[in-house]
Amino acid sequence: MKHMIRYISCVGLGLTLGLSISLSSQENAKSYRSDFDYPLLQNVLETVETYYVKTVSKEELVQAAIKGIFEHLDPYSSFLNHQELLDLKDSNRGEYFGFGFEVATQNDHINIIAPFAHSPAEQAGIRAGDIIVKLNDTLATETNLANILAEIKKNSLSNQSIKLVLKHSNDDATFEVSLKPSTITIESVTTQLLDGNIGYVRLSSFQENSTEDMVRSLSQWQNKPLAGLILDLRNNPGGLLDQAVKIADLFLAKGRIVSTSGRFFDANSDYYASPQTMLTNVPMLVLINKGSASASEVLAAALQQNGRAKLLGETSFGKGTVQSLIPILEDGNAIKLTIAQYNTPRGENIHNIGIVPDIKIAAETGSGAGNLAIIDALSAHASLAQDHQVTSAIAWIQHHDE
16 A cells, blocks of 8 residues: 555544544644643633632533533544543444444434444344434434433443434334443454355444454455455444555555545545455445445445445445544543545545445335344345345346446
8 A cells, every 4th residue: 555544543433433543642732731821711710610609610610611612513523531532442443332323413413323233222223314303301403412422421331221212214203212231242344155156245344453354354255256246334334544445455456545634734645555456356336325434435435436346225424524533641531533524536525425326226114124134134144135235236246247
């Protein structure tokens, strides 16, 4: 790979996270200056601490000020305490304790980006694109996203259940679920060889070892006469940017994979493919849906716009921003901050737009086979046989004329 990714970041699972790179606190973050004076903020804090009708500690006021700062920013930026930082690192290794879904604001609602495989959210029937109406009897709106996220986080950390009222994106009827957090182990890459020598790869997230797992999985087919390859990115909410770039590079012999642009120098990068590839001449289809977000969209766009694969399914979620994890030396805290936007190989920013598939096939509604196949895609061969998007991909490959 011509341009090496210099930093790796932690991207949390279960909250509204996406692409990540990381910054060195010593090289890229401004060092803390103890003599720096913020007279207005200091005046406000001291005045409230001294004269407010109820006693409010300085620590409470500082925490409130920090919360206010991040409420002013986008929903993908947040302050992480030491425990939350450790949880994020665990999630990048495929270990996650929580409810098993990510959320983001879209069209003035709080939407589910995607439920994670084998999670409490998925087992309760929650789907990508569902709208959260209430959380624990509190109305969920775009304006109180920060409070909703804080409530989810608090209940997860204290091992308490949450009650959600939701509605599917194509249905006005609401339904209620109760979720108890649990430990979830996410297997990033799973494979299956379908009839007709068609390889099927399910990529559920972009974790620290996703590229290694992908290489290991593809290697088993290197000497097989594959008729085609299906890469399933449905309900993949994203993860580490470097893993998305490296996996794209496995399939591309040349061309731009993705570029990032931001205000400071290290936020501006171009990533290009190297000549070494795997399964070079195998026809390839990528499955996407509204739960394919962030790093999934980077990979899908790179393969589509470089002419390596066709996309089949639904328009993707549309998350085109890059978060960086910036360590804070005090108490092992960190800031997860949106520092750039990413652009597809053609220079497009798909934020709030998504990637349009070449072959549009909507997911089946209800709790039918189409939905169940994503929930447990590899539990049995019959599951994939009942998944109409997979069967459509198989039909395309079988009738593909080079």
